[in-house]
Amino acid sequence: xxxxxxxxxxxxxxxxxxxxxxxxxxxxxxxxxxxxxxxxxxxxxxxxxxxxxxxxxxxxxxxxxxxxxxxxxxxxxxxxxxxxxxxxxxxxxxxxxxxxxxxxxxxxxxxxxxxxxxxxxxxxxxxxxxxxxxxxxxxxxxxxxxxxxxxxxxxxxxxxxxxxxxxxxxxxxxxxxxxxxxxxxxxxxxxxxxxxxxxxxxxxxxxxxxxxxxxxxxxxxxxxxxxxxxxxxxxxxxxxxxxxxxxxxxxxxxxxxxxxxxxxxxxxxxxxxxxxxxxxxxxxxxxxxxxxxxxxxxxxxxxxxxxxxxxxxxxxxxxxxxxxxxxxxxxxxxxxxxxxxxxxxxxxxxxxxxxxxxxxxxxxxxxxxxxxxxxxxxxxxxxxxxxxxxxxxxxxxxxxxxxxxxxxxxxxxxxxxxxxxxxxxxxxxxxxxxxxxxxxxxxxxxxxxx
Numbered sequence: 001x002x003x004x005x006x007x008x009x010x011x012x013x014x015x016x017x018x019x020x021x022x023x024x025x026x027x028x029x030x031x032x033x034x035x036x037x038x039x040x041x042x043x044x045x046x047x048x049x050x051x052x053x054x055x056x057x058x059x060x061x062x063x064x065x066x067x068x069x070x071x072x073x074x075x076x077x078x079x080x081x082x083x084x085x086x087x088x089x090x091x092x093x094x095x096x097x098x099x100x101x102x103x104x105x106x107x108x109x110x111x112x113x114x115x116x117x118x119x120x121x122x123x124x125x126x127x128x129x130x131x132x133x134x135x136x137x138x139x140x141x142x143x144x145x146x147x148x149x150x151x152x153x154x155x156x157x158x159x160x161x162x163x164x165x166x167x168x169x170x171x172x173x174x175x176x177x178x179x180x181x182x183x184x185x186x187x188x189x190x191x192x193x194x195x196x197x198x199x200x201x202x203x204x205x206x207x208x209x210x211x212x213x214x215x216x217x218x219x220x221x222x223x224x225x226x227x228x229x230x231x232x233x234x235x236x237x238x239x240x241x242x243x244x245x246x247x248x249x250x251x252x253x254x255x256x257x258x259x260x261x262x263x264x265x266x267x268x269x270x271x272x273x274x275x276x277x278x279x280x281x282x283x284x285x286x287x288x289x290x291x292x293x294x295x296x297x298x299x300x301x302x303x304x305x306x307x308x309x310x311x312x313x314x315x316x317x318x319x320x321x322x323x324x325x326x327x328x329x330x331x332x333x334x335x336x337x338x339x340x341x342x343x344x345x346x347x348x349x350x351x352x353x354x355x356x357x358x359x360x361x362x363x364x365x366x367x368x369x370x371x372x373x374x375x376x377x378x379x380x381x382x383x384x385x386x387x388x389x390x391x392x393x394x395x396x397x398x399x400x401x402x403x404x405x406x407x408x409x410x411x412x413x414x415x416x417x418x419x420x421x422x423x424x425x426x427x428x429x430x431x432x433x434x435x436x437x438x439x440x441x442x443x444x445x446x447x448x449x450x
Contacts, residue, residue, distance in 0.1 A: 043147060045093045045101060046407060047351065048129035049077045053085070055109065057119040068119065074126055079347035087112060098123040128407050132358050133158035135413035136382075140171075140362055145407045151384050152401035154411045161382075161413070175362040182356035187212060188221055189348050195225040196342040199232065200335060236334055240327055247323040250316045257313040264306045271299040354394075358410060385412040 045051075053075060055068040075083045081094025083101075088108045093101050105121040113119070128145035131154065138159025155161070190209040198206050206226055212218055275295040281287035384399045387410035405411060 042097045042099075043125065043128075043407075045077055045096055045098065045125075046129055047077050047079050047081055047094065047347070049093070049125060049407075050127035051075050051077070051083065051093075051098070051101075052124045052126045053105070054122045054124075055105070055119055056122075071121075077129075078344070079351060080344050081347070098125055131405055131407060132410040133413070134358070134361055134410060136162045136415045137413050138162050142358075145405070149405045150401065151386070151399055151403045151405060151411055154405050155401075155413055158413075161415075172363065175359055178359040179356060179363055182352055182359055186349065186352040186356060187215065187218055189345055189352060191218065191221050191225045193342060193345040193349065195229050196338050196345060199229060199338045200342070204229075204233070232334075236330065239330055243323045243327045243330070247320055250320045250323065253316045254313060254320070257309055257316060261306060261309045261313065264302055264309060267302045268299060268306065271295060271302055275299055361410075381416040383414045383416055385414070386410070387412065 051074065053071055053073065055071045056065045057068060058064075059066050070086050075085065077083055077093045081092060082090045083093045084090050085105065088105065091101075091104060091108060096104070102121045102123040105123070106119065109119050109121065128147075130142045131145050131149070132140075132142050133154050134140045137155055138161065140158060143154070143157050149157075190211050191206065194206050194209045198204075206222060206229060208222070275292065278287055278292050278295055282289055282292050382401075384401060384403070385396055386399045386403065386405070387394055387396045388406060389395075389408060399411075
């Protein structure tokens with residue numbers, strides 16, 4: 001589907017009266033684009049929002065602001081609701097306003113630099129996450145959001161009311177292709193989640209996700225993830241084996257050095273005993289002094305060698321402890337990476353469920369809706385419905401053409417036809433996601449008049 005792009009963060013303050021339905025719809029949509037209703041509440045960030053960050057520092061000595069160019073760039077909120085920034089790392093963005101996120105970034109920078117008030121961050125929303133328009137419109141699909149967007153404006157963005165054309169079949173084919181693509185990606189993510197759970201549990205096999213228990217064409221997907229599981233496990237075991245072998249070598253070196261040290265200690269004892277005997281003879285005039293000096297040098301050399309051995313022994317013991325730490329860190333890093341990937345997989349599952357539900361609804365609409373039917377008076381009466389996520393569940397409610405659209409909303413437009421005409425297509429495919437101990441179960445609720 002074509003996707004319109006708006007990148008303005010301006011707010012709108014004027015509202016116009018609802019327009020008449022008919023030939024003037026497109027013209028009145030243009031009027032409302034010039035005078036849109038104000039945004040009713042502060043915008044809360046979420047996945048797919050694109051942000052621009054600017055950080056400046058006040059340098060009192062020069063009485064000027066200095067921009068931190070390494071941080072000044074555009075960033076996108078990831079599926080887990082976080083933004084990855086240089087120097088700071090990942091920081092939570094979902095559920096915050098841009099001002100709250102800017103204050104959080106400023107606080108993190110203070111923790112890093114220790115200069116309270118020296119730098120300030122500003123966050124600008126470059127592009128909002130999309131909304132969706134379905135039903136009796138010309139171009140149903142996904143569109144970029146901007147604040148102050150009304151239902152009527154959303155209809156205008158989607159090309160106005162549907163005008164029959166030969167492109168309808170192509171739309172249906174594209175929608176069906178989108179459904180299959182989303183379904184395949186959802187299956188792949190389910191299996192990836194199962195593989196990561198098996199990796200964290202140190203299992204050698206992947207348990208088939210319950211969501212795919214009745215699916216048949218998943219053998220290749222399971223095989224791919226099983227290969228990844230085995231490859232990562234073997235790589236980790238190979239590294240652990242190398243560290244274990246290195247530790248074994250150092251332990252052997254320690255044993256050898258300890259034996260050498262014991263031998264040298266005996267040599268020092270013998271040399272000192274001989275030196276004591278010769279010293280006594282020299283004192284009595286029965287031995288020459290040169291022999292005593294030679295024995296002293298020999299004893300000193302042996303003692304110096306003992307110091308070298310002791311130093312090497314300490315170094316080898318340190319290396320043994322280092323290999324133990326490296327092995328522990330290797331296991332911890334592997335689990336941390338798997339845990340991070342698992343969180344992202346779970347977040348992606350929810351998005352894919354919503355995308356597939358929207359695509360399935362679009363397929364049903366393009367396949368069955370008699371969009372050109374009119375009532376007996378020759379006019380059309382429109383109904384608007386908004387599907388919105390609230391507290392983790394999808395809710396559907398009626399709306400008028402002046403209602404405000406929020407990011408992620410699905411706006412459905414229906415033509416109400418006279419009795420005897422073909423019944424309008426039911427609203428269906430409203431996906432809700434139930435969370436139970438990290439397992440996702442998709443519930444498709446059938447709502448609306450049949």
